[in-house]
Amino acid sequence: MIRFTLALMFLAIAAPPASAHAFLDRAVPAVGSVVSTPPSELQLFFTQDLEPAFSGVTIATGDGQPIATGAPSIDPQNRAEMVLKLPALAPGHYKVSWHAVSVDTHRTEGTFSFDIQP
């Protein structure tokens, strides 16, 4: 059984980095942050590579009104990064909702907020 446990540990460590659930690692603007300058884009960095066709992100005002944007993009050279170009945002509270499907088809989702100072 010790050998089996060691084998599992080896598999867990040696598993290709492109599999498993994709968690949000960090975002720009940062999760829960207050920024003074409206961001021109939203950057999300995940712990795993994403399937572009099944991953996305939207942004809404604090009272839930969706903000029109283009489609998010995923850098072919770094499939763990998703970028959403933003229109000019007024000061206020914003809520970001993302969903991600990693390349092994595991799905995750999340939300976070940030504020733009007047």
Added chain:
Amino acid sequence: MRYAHFGVAAALATLPALTPSSAHAHGFAGERFFPATLLTDDPFVADEMSAPTVTLDPKASDGSQTFDLDFDVSKRLTPDVGIQIGQGWQHLKTPGMPGVTGLTGLSTELDWQFFTNGPHEATAMVGLNSSWAHTGRVQALGADDFTTLSPLLDFGKGFGDLPDSMPWLRPIAVTGNLSLDFPTKTESAGNPNPNNFNYGFAFEYSLEYLEHHVKDVGISAPFDHMVPLVEVAFSTALNRGMSGQTVGTIQPGIIWSGQYMQIGAEAIIPVNRQTGHGLGALVQLHFYLDDIFPNSFGKPVAEWFK
């Protein structure tokens, strides 16, 4: 063990089955990730393995102490239905006596995760746990010579749906287990085998949820994947001359969840003298088989042949 003379041994022996330490599902409800708790179950079917769970129990009243190595596997049959199987190896040391080792009883469980609400991070599961007679060393280690059937209800709730005005409470999650034991023999070696009501809870504070869903406070890896928690589990006898007798433990600890495995450690604090005295400790290495083998064994059995 002295508590055996009080007839509580049977209840204590069934505690792991009902508060299912042998069950280690993990899963999601919306954006909430529930790690596999160590003492209690979280209410998900999953493809996971604990290999091993190492436990040094608090000493019993007579000074005896057990050391356990437990192994458990959870496997999804469909996305919502799963099974679990677990067995352990135990070393019992009693003062003035030679040590005794052997297998503990085999336990199995069939679960149906019947409810998941993503926006409210809520989930629930029903199941039937069975600990099987004569699958461990009965006379030397006190393993059961009877089968116990335990219908169970597990539930979980994350508090991420609290308003933004309460950001520091949103990483909290609570999971719980309720079950009832039905032993197939009313007594063993002159000791009664009562029906027991089992109840356990895990109170978790997810730093991953705080950092990535509420507010980036600058906690970096590996600390941003830690979940401090306190688990409690109790078993109360309901009949056969033992009504009201309760055993249980309180277990503060921490879990670190990675992409493919997690490591957890907890202290074991007995709630009363019938449970034991002093401190114990538990460490668990736990693997996410659905992430290690995403295209084969890690899928539900029903999807193997699609």
